[in-house]
Amino acid sequence: MIKLRDICRNFQVGDETVHALDQVTLDIAAGDYISVMGPSGSGKSTLLNMLGLLDMPNSGSYLFENKELTKLSEEKRARFRREKIGFIFQSFHLVPRLTAAGNLELPLMLTGMLPAKRRVLVQEALASVGLEDRAHHLPKQLSGGQQQRVAIARAMIMKPPLLLADEPTGNLDTHSGDEIIKTLEVLNQTGITLIVVTHDLELGQRAGRTIQMVDGKVVHDES
Amino acid sequence: MRILDTLNFSQTTLRAYPARTALILLAMAIGVASVIILTSLGEGARNYVTGQFRSLGTHLLFILPGRSETTGGLPPLLGTSPRDLTIDDAIALKQSPAIRHVAPLLLGNAPVSHASREREVTVLGSSNEMQVIMTLEVIMGKFLPAENPRIGSPVCVLGDKLYHELFGNRNPIGEWVRIGSYRYRVIGVLGDKERAFGFDNSDAVIIPVASAQTMFNKTSLFRILVKASSADALDRAKEDVLRIIRQRHEGEDDVTVIRQDALIGTFDEILKILTWVVAGIAAISLIVAGILIMNVMLVSVSQRRAEIGLLKALGASTREVLQLFLSEALILSLAGGVIGLGIGFVGAQALQVWLPDFPVQVPLWSIIAALLVTLITGLAFGLIPARQAARLDPVIALAGK
Ligand SMILES: Nc1ncnc2c1ncn2[C@@H]1O[C@H](COP(=O)(O)OP(=O)(O)OP(=O)(O)O)[C@@H](O)[C@H]1O
Numbered sequence: 281m282i283k284l285r286d287i288c289r290n291f292q293v294g295d296e297t298v299h300a301l302d303q304v305t306l307d308i309a310a311g312d313y314i315s316v317m318g319p320s321g322s323g324k325s326t327l328l329n330m331l332g333l334l335d336m337p338n339s340g341s342y343l344f345e346n347k348e349l350t351k352l353s354e355e356k357r358a359r360f361r362r363e364k365i366g367f368i369f370q371s372f373h374l375v376p377r378l379t380a381a382g383n384l385e386l387p388l389m390l391t392g393m394l395p396a397k398r399r400v401l402v403q404e405a406l407a408s409v410g411l412e413d414r415a416h417h418l419p420k421q422l423s424g425g426q427q428q429r430v431a432i433a434r435a436m437i438m439k440p441p442l443l444l445a446d447e448p449t450g451n452l453d454t455h456s457g458d459e460i461i462k463t464l465e466v467l468n469q470t471g472i473t474l475i476v477v478t479h480d481l482e483l484g485q486r487a488g489r490t491i492q493m494v495d496g497k498v499v500h501d502e503s
Numbered sequence: 504m505r506i507l508d509t510l511n512f513s514q515t516t517l518r519a520y521p522a523r524t525a526l527i528l529l530a531m532a533i534g535v536a537s538v539i540i541l542t543s544l545g546e547g548a549r550n551y552v553t554g555q556f557r558s559l560g561t562h563l564l565f566i567l568p569g570r571s572e573t574t575g576g577l578p579p580l581l582g583t584s585p586r587d588l589t590i591d592d593a594i595a596l597k598q599s600p601a602i603r604h605v606a607p608l609l610l611g612n613a614p615v616s617h618a619s620r621e622r623e624v625t626v627l628g629s630s631n632e633m634q635v636i637m638t639l640e641v642i643m644g645k646f647l648p649a650e651n652p653r654i655g656s657p658v659c660v661l662g663d664k665l666y667h668e669l670f671g672n673r674n675p676i677g678e679w680v681r682i683g684s685y686r687y688r689v690i691g692v693l694g695d696k697e698r699a700f701g702f703d704n705s706d707a708v709i710i711p712v713a714s715a716q717t718m719f720n721k722t723s724l725f726r727i728l729v730k731a732s733s734a735d736a737l738d739r740a741k742e743d744v745l746r747i748i749r750q751r752h753e754g755e756d757d758v759t760v761i762r763q764d765a766l767i768g769t770f771d772e773i774l775k776i777l778t779w780v781v782a783g784i785a786a787i788s789l790i791v792a793g794i795l796i797m798n799v800m801l802v803s804v805s806q807r808r809a810e811i812g813l814l815k816a817l818g819a820s821t822r823e824v825l826q827l828f829l830s831e832a833l834i835l836s837l838a839g840g841v842i843g844l845g846i847g848f849v850g851a852q853a854l855q856v857w858l859p860d861f862p863v864q865v866p867l868w869s870i871i872a873a874l875l876v877t878l879i880t881g882l883a884f885g886l887i888p889a890r891q892a893a894r895l896d897p898v899i900a901l902a903g904k
């Protein structure tokens with residue numbers, strides 16, 4: 281599904297150049313469950329942002345379903361994110377003034393879908409994470425685990441083939457974290473490609489494939 | 504994204520910060536309301552002044568001694584005024600069939616006294632025909648007699664205010680008053696709404712022009728007022744005036760003839776410009792409101808960085824983020840504008856109650872202009888924050904850096 285070739289991403293900090301990604305080459309097959317581990321600053325988030333087209337490499341090539349993505353216009357990249365990528369963040373990133381349902385509607389609104397159709401999909405998505413009775417709750421009225429489940433439902437509402445989660449359990453207690461990981465694994469079992477960045481060794485080892493990064497390089501990749 | 508969804512999304516932010524939203528709406532509303540109220544005052548002033556001129560009567564010509572190059576402008580204030588404009592000139596004008604009425608006019612100031620009361624007032628020397636030309640209303644007695652203007656009988660007509668000050672509410676007809684060092688018999692009193700040339704006839708006294716000449720020791724008239732026989736005859740009347748005066752003044756064109764309608768046009772023009780200027784000054788408050796919008800939106804953008812990053816992660820393009828933030832600015836400015844229109848209309852109504860004689864009127868163009876300026880203000884000042892939001896790097900925004 282994905283072929284990364286010699287991806288480099290540099291940041292200029294003062295006089296120094298930080299190599300956040302240093303000639304990363306990676307193949308990802310559809311349906312993979314991959315965990316990305318490594319010390320802080322090793323480039324895990326940068327890799328995930330690159331895969332989600334939130335960031336662009338300085339050099340290298342990114343093929344997604346045999347299509348080169350590094351040359352896409354800004355508008356096309358936005359469309360790609362909308363249709364192909366679901367993002368899960370450590371801090372959930374729910375819009376605080378919108379209800380759970382309102383947050384779930386956002387991606388659908390961006391496609392120009394009519395409200396009646398949106399409501400049906402939102403209700404389905406909330407039910408799939410067990411929060412159908414929380415549709416009208418604001419994020420602050422939900423627990424951390426519930427907020428992250430809303431975020432997962434939002435990431436999945438467009439039915440993207442690729443789910444990118446950057447430390448999804450980082451802000452949660454062990455129990456809620458477990459639940460979140462299980463929710464993500466269930467999604468993976470339905471055929472969705474899942475890439476999870478984590479610091480938790482135990483969680484990392486549940487994945488079918490583990491990638492170790494150090495200083496922007498993939499140093500270990502085992503299935 | 505559908506327009507309705509865009510507006511609805513913007514609306515949720517505005518509702519999330521009610522104090523901030525109310526502040527901007529207030530600023531915008533005050534700006535628009537001041538444009539509406541000030542322009543309606545300006546428009547009212549214009550209607551009032553032109554109305555005053557019209558109430559003078561119609562198809563009038565004013566003849567001034569001295570020559571002015573541009574008709575409709577002011578007569579030469581300095582320089583030589585070559586030849587006097589005399590009573591005989593005025594009488595001669597009656598030869599023209601295009602001219603129906605002629606009244607000489609001479610102005611001066613003098614103390615007027617009766618018994619122990621004395622006032623310094625304007626003295627108008629004129630003739631019987633002044634009443635028709637200026638459509639003066641006489642509420643007691645009668646106006647100046649229709650006699651030869653060269654004869655100055657010792658009679659006078661009092662303005663309403665002067666009458667009350669000298670006589671209270673007593674009947675003044677047949678009483679004697681002293682004007683300067685001469686004695687005059689009161690034969691009439693003017694109504695209380697008589698104004699002309701921007702001054703108040705109610706604080707004046709009218710005497711025969713020949714008497715005024717003697718009193719002020721002047722031979723030249725201040726004006727000759729001419730009423731043409733019809734509106735169509737105005738042009739011919741003007742030509743005749745110039746021709747007759749030229750003949751009498753040995754071939755010199757040494758008078759200025761102003762058509763009343765040209766004068767109205769000039770005042771109309773001046774007051775229109777004044778209204779625009781006032782509107783422009785009021786519009787500055789709209790710019791202040793615009794700057795407020797910009798500031799508040801800039802703060803809002805920096806507070807909502809994570810949200811902007813999220814929208815981009817969810818697939819919003821730069822253009823869509825721009826539209827979201829612009830629509831917020833537009834909602835604010837337009838809502839403020841509509842509230843301001845409401846306040847403006849109420850304010851104009853209140854002014855009308857307070858100034859019943861003054862025709863306060865909200866001009867249509869000022870409504871359109873105010874709304875247009877609001878729209879432009881919202882767009883212009885919303886653009887900078889919206890662009891800042893749209894250009895935000897989603898990675899940095901999401902990381903909360
Ligand atoms: N916008 C940026 N400007 C400058 N340097 C950056 C920027 N983003 C990332 N970096 C640098 O790139 C390197 C990789 O960062 P990245 O966030 O990918 O690390 P990470 O593996 O996700 O770390 P953590 O486990 O702490 O989240 C770091 O050295 C970081 O300082």
Ligand SMILES: [Mg+2]
Nearest residue numbers: 324325326446
């Ligand atoms: Mg990271």
